[in-house]
Amino acid sequence: MGNGTSVGRVRGLGSAHSGAHHWLVQRFTAIGNLVLTSWFAVSLLGLPNFSYVTLRDWLVSPVSATGLCLLIISVFWHARLGLQVVVEDYVHEHGAKFAAIAALNLAAFGGAGFGLFSVIRLALGA
């Protein structure tokens, strides 16, 4: 019997016990955030003012509504992954870590759901 392959010796180590997929998705969502939040910032600067009517008219456009929906998905996903790493780094007790990550998932899905619903309600004519 040997000591296993090099990947076998390191797999499961670290505070999260896994990671390559998490790491990659953090980068994919970061690229999404980069594109979508830049578009959002430029769009805000391009609006004549921030009155209710101006913003509603902007959000009624399918491109704006789609962009904001994608932005919400990308940023909440990215924040969920980022805060998961923070929890794994600072919360060491297994039960507390499990509870914190469970709460984080609920908050991320709940927040994203509320944001998506608000955009769709405005886009379809609140």
Add this chain to the structure above:
Amino acid sequence: MAQATQTRKARPISPHLQIWRWGPGMAVSILHRATGSALSFGGLGLLLCWLGCLASGPDTYALFLQQAGSWYGRIVLIGISWAYFNHLVSGLRHFVLDIGAGFEVKSNNLWSAVSPVIGIVLTAAFWACLLAK
């Protein structure tokens, strides 16, 4: 003996919970995590508040505008926009590090020091455009 101390001093220090020394690299890393956490709570909270008020109608949105226009509202908005631009620039730095570039001491220190400055410049430029309207 004096030479031995000096040799020991010059050796790189492995960071640990209590054994570390401040450097640009760790400062920008801590700032990245801090602004990321702040954006997750404050930034996303603000985004949902804004969208929720908009979706609730003109009266609720007027309340949001009133709070956002107050002095404390402005502080929160500027703070969150700074956190965003800071996280954006140090995130771009991470992309460079991810491809294995920028690890030489000189360039690593340089870009670690420059990243937060670019973040502040972008924040200032954003608000200059916003207030010039």
